[in-house]
Amino acid sequence: xxxxxxxxxxxxxxxxxGLARFxxxxxxxxxxxxxxxxxxxVAYTYMERKVLARIxxxxxxxxAGPLGIFQGxxxxxxxxxxxDVTPVCADxxxxxxxxxxxxxxxxLVFAVLPVAPGVIGADLQAGILYVVAVGxxxxxxxxxxxxxxxxxxxxxxxxxxxxxxxxxEIPIVLAILVVVMVAGSMQMSAIVAAQDVPFVLVLPVAFxxxxxxxxxxxxxxxxxxxxxxxxxxAGFHTEYSGMKFAFFFIGEYMHLFASAGIATTLFxxxxxxxxxxxxxxxxxxxxxxxxxxxxxxxxxxxxxxRGTLFRIRIDHLLDFAWKFLVPLGLILVVTVAVALKLPVxxxxxxxxxxxLVANVVTALLMMLSVSILARRxxxxxxxxxxxxx
Amino acid sequence: MLSEFAFVGVLxxxxxxxxxxxxxxxxxxxxxxxxPIKQSTYECGIETRGETWVQFRACYYIFALLFxxxxxxxxxLLPWAVAYQQLALYAVIEAIIFVAILAxxxxxxxxxxxxxxx
Numbered sequence: 001x002x003x004x005x006x007x008x009x010x011x012x013x014x015x016x017x018g019l020a021r022f023x024x025x026x027x028x029x030x031x032x033x034x035x036x037x038x039x040x041x042v043a044y045t046y047m048e049r050k051v052l053a054r055i056x057x058x059x060x061x062x063x064a065g066p067l068g069i070f071q072g073x074x075x076x077x078x079x080x081x082x083x084d085v086t087p088v089c090a091d092x093x094x095x096x097x098x099x100x101x102x103x104x105x106x107x108l109v110f111a112v113l114p115v116a117p118g119v120i121g122a123d124l125q126a127g128i129l130y131v132v133a134v135g136x137x138x139x140x141x142x143x144x145x146x147x148x149x150x151x152x153x154x155x156x157x158x159x160x161x162x163x164x165x166x167x168x169e170i171p172i173v174l175a176i177l178v179v180v181m182v183a184g185s186m187q188m189s190a191i192v193a194a195q196d197v198p199f200v201l202v203l204p205v206a207f208x209x210x211x212x213x214x215x216x217x218x219x220x221x222x223x224x225x226x227x228x229x230x231x232x233x234a235g236f237h238t239e240y241s242g243m244k245f246a247f248f249f250i251g252e253y254m255h256l257f258a259s260a261g262i263a264t265t266l267f268x269x270x271x272x273x274x275x276x277x278x279x280x281x282x283x284x285x286x287x288x289x290x291x292x293x294x295x296x297x298x299x300x301x302x303x304x305x306r307g308t309l310f311r312i313r314i315d316h317l318l319d320f321a322w323k324f325l326v327p328l329g330l331i332l333v334v335t336v337a338v339a340l341k342l343p344v345x346x347x348x349x350x351x352x353x354x355x356l357v358a359n360v361v362t363a364l365l366m367m368l369s370v371s372i373l374a375r376r377x378x379x380x381x382x383x384x385x386x387x388x389x
Numbered sequence: 390m391l392s393e394f395a396f397v398g399v400l401x402x403x404x405x406x407x408x409x410x411x412x413x414x415x416x417x418x419x420x421x422x423x424x425p426i427k428q429s430t431y432e433c434g435i436e437t438r439g440e441t442w443v444q445f446r447a448c449y450y451i452f453a454l455l456f457x458x459x460x461x462x463x464x465x466l467l468p469w470a471v472a473y474q475q476l477a478l479y480a481v482i483e484a485i486i487f488v489a490i491l492a493x494x495x496x497x498x499x500x501x502x503x504x505x506x507x
Contacts, residue, residue, distance in 0.1 A: 029403040080419070083422065085428060124394070152441055176467075184474045326495065
């Protein structure tokens, strides 16, 4: 970005630095807001359908164009020409604002995503905090949609959405906390720069917490209780049709890509890879390709999980967040904090080993305590049954 | 710093344009044939009964209260995490005591049954 601004200023002398910066910002915003959603939604809905179809032993879309690659465009045209049905008793203003807000919230996360070396919209000092703050806007959109529809299914979906999203917000923040501690900064570019070793190798437990909690955060199966078809029709967007539904859909896929991108940035080294760097155009392009490959890999894992696991119950869902992920996150923060301050840890090599050991020990201890607790509650339940009989 | 937030401002404008433009195009080309049955509240074929905006179960409220505690905690811990590498050992121990108090709060809520879904 900065290099592009400098190039503009030197090549077209009448341009002032501020004006050049403004032009670059407008261009990059337009790409993020208009081009990226189309590409991401079309590409990843196609990928999701194909992956799920293969997991379920089907072929998937194969009619629209070669191998069905135009399926996404066909759906877009269908959505665009559908009649829009608004229930008479809905709160019209909030009802119409909700899909707009859902899309805005998903696009705004992209502002701090370092997609290639030096290519980042706003390299804020509190970048990761911005992600958490803006990501929470989508909860507001879900609540607005469910409440304003004045439909019992929708309202139930909205309540579930809020309960679920706030429960999984905390494990995400705790996992981020560990990364910030090791990287020493909340700035996205600094976090990428700190990853000489990708953090997934030294902080595997934090990565797992982040991955599971972000699947819940974007409301995908097995945590898709906010739109559980078998219980509450379609959850918070039951009453939406046509283009308004399409914008919830776009928001969901943008959020999916953004979450996977954040996971890539925090744990998989972002754009880093062999020969990628901010010095040449080729390096920047390579960095972008690495970023997309890593993000697609994370998304693929999410799709795999969706195709494999069944939807879990609301009480199990909240228990899993509050009674497993939050304590695990708290313990992980403490063990990592202690491990890095041990007196023997001086060199950087030992540091990574200490982190890995802290993670593995935390995971093992947590597994052990969960198995003990589960055995105890199981035998208590058995005793109860025996006592009743 | 300020120019970075300028980018966020520009992006907000463009991000608002996308859904607004999309909805406007759809509004122009979609069919409009409303009728009372189509516009009634969706509910598996029968008419919906009773008020929708009612007082709802308190479970959600208790979970939201707990969330506030931990969210504030995160706001306190993030600056600490940024400065972590420059901190002396006693500052780290202080933060650990802080986390322990929070963990105790979680255990307290757990034992009181606030985490039980009724």
